[in-house]
Amino acid sequence: MAVITLTTEWRSDDFYNGIIRGKLCTLCPGTTIVENASCLSPFDISHGSFIIRNTFMNYPAGSVHIICILSEARKGAGHLIVKSKGHYFIGTDNGIFSLILNSEPDEIISIDAGETTDELEVFARAAAGLVSGKKPSELGAPIKKINETLPLRATIDADVIIGSILFIDSYGNAISNITREIFTRVFGNRDFRIYIVSNLNFTDTISLNYNDVPVGDLLARFNSLDLLEFSINGANISELLSIEPGSSVRIDVSGKTAPANRLF
Numbered sequence: 001m002a003v004i005t006l007t008t009e010w011r012s013d014d015f016y017n018g019i020i021r022g023k024l025c026t027l028c029p030g031t032t033i034v035e036n037a038s039c040l041s042p043f044d045i046s047h048g049s050f051i052i053r054n055t056f057m058n059y060p061a062g063s064v065h066i067i068c069i070l071s072e073a074r075k076g077a078g079h080l081i082v083k084s085k086g087h088y089f090i091g092t093d094n095g096i097f098s099l100i101l102n103s104e105p106d107e108i109i110s111i112d113a114g115e116t117t118d119e120l121e122v123f124a125r126a127a128a129g130l131v132s133g134k135k136p137s138e139l140g141a142p143i144k145k146i147n148e149t150l151p152l153r154a155t156i157d158a159d160v161i162i163g164s165i166l167f168i169d170s171y172g173n174a175i176s177n178i179t180r181e182i183f184t185r186v187f188g189n190r191d192f193r194i195y196i197v198s199n200l201n202f203t204d205t206i207s208l209n210y211n212d213v214p215v216g217d218l219l220a221r222f223n224s225l226d227l228l229e230f231s232i233n234g235a236n237i238s239e240l241l242s243i244e245p246g247s248s249v250r251i252d253v254s255g256k257t258a259p260a261n262r263l264f
Contacts, residue, residue, distance in 0.1 A: 002028070002131045003059050005036040007052050008068040012038055020066070020120045027128035036065070043070045045149065047245070049099035050167050054225055056087055056100070064127045067091030071119045077147060079122050081136045083107040088130050090123050095149030102151065109140040154178045156186050163228070163249040165196075172236030174243045178228040183251070191254030194220050196230050197247050204254060 004024060010016045017038070024033055036055055041047045048069040056065055064087075071092045073079050082089040082097050084105040089097060097105070113122045129139045154163035154177050163178040174196070195202045196218075207219040215234040223229040228249070231237050238244065 002031045003034060003063040004028075004031055004127050004131065005034045005056070005059060005063060005065045006038070006068065007036045007040070007048060007065065008038050009040050009042045009048075009070075010038055010068065016068070016120065020068070020124055023120065023124035024127060027124055028131045031131050034059075040069060045070055045094055045096040045099060046152070047167070049096050052089075052096075053100045053102075056089075057085070059087070061086035062088070064088045064090065064130050066123050066127055067096060068119075068123070069096060070094045071123075073113075073117075073119065079111045079113060079119060079126075080143075080146065081107075081109040081111055081126055081130070081139060082146065083109075083136055088136070090126050092119070093147050095147050097146045098148040099151055105146065107136055108143050108146055109136040110143050111140040152177055154182055156182060158186075159253045161186055161249075161251040163251075165230075165243055165245055165247040165249065166227075167245065168238045168243070171231070172238040173223075174230040174238055174247070175223065175225070176228045176230070176249045178249060178251070180222045180226040180228075183222075183228065187251070187253075193252050193254050194228075195250045195252070196220075197241055197243055201241055 021033060024031065037051045040051065048067065052065060052067065067089060073092055077093045080091065080093050082105045084101050089100065111122055111126050116122060126139050152164055154161055161178055161182060163176045165174045166177050167175040169175065193202050193204050201218060203218055203220050207213060207221045210219065210231055210233050213219045213233050217233055219231050219233060221229055232240060
């Protein structure tokens with residue numbers, strides 16, 4: 001079953017949605033078109049890549065993922081088809097592909113746009129070509145490299161992990177770039193203390209569920225992505241503690257204290 005997903009910066013009432021869906025329905029009738037995500041932060045490839053990286057493998061192999069984030073082509077950042085892990089990605093070479101895949105693609109094609117400069121037309125034609133069974137190489141010219149953007153990774157030492165918030169979900173939960181594997185590697189069975197934003201906000205426990213702590217209490221847990229997530233049971237932690245993408249997270253050995261009323 002052919003599936004085309006759309007991940008965009010557009011509001012749900014934006015006319016761009018109707019344009020690209022209409023083009024896809026015309027060019028490849030009967031194809032399943034799925035809105036993977038919309039209303040993403042404009043021009044924010046970090047935000048967009050987080051969404052796509054953690055969703056695309058849930059779709060059938062061979063799915064085509066159209067990415068409309070910072071999508072206008074410019075010199076050195078053209079429109080590409082990127083094949084990787086059994087999926088096809090169509091978007092602009094602005095660094096987002098490297099953030100999504102974190103590995104070398106199987107194939108990279110610079111799309112032959114003809115005389116059009118309309119990226120929605122370019123993307124729809126390319127997606128329709130793939131759905132019809134064309135090889136990516138039939139839709140453009142192969143190139144060797146994509147533009148790379150370095151992901152924001154947690155830093156580690158013998159007794160400390162310093163990370164950042166990557167994403168705020170619909171409930172205000174703050175998701176960090178600290179993985180379960182990194183946490184286990186540094187701390188193992190040792191006691192620890194996790195601080196978020198300030199040394200005033202901390203926990204000494206990894207919870208399994210949100211209800212493991214009383215309503216109103218802060219908790220840390222590894223979510224379904226195996227990333228360390230911060231919440232307040234029954235409340236929006238991001239609003240209450242002014243947390244946003246880029247906010248700091250620190251994990252120290254238990255007993256190591258920071259000066260009061262200061263950021264760590």
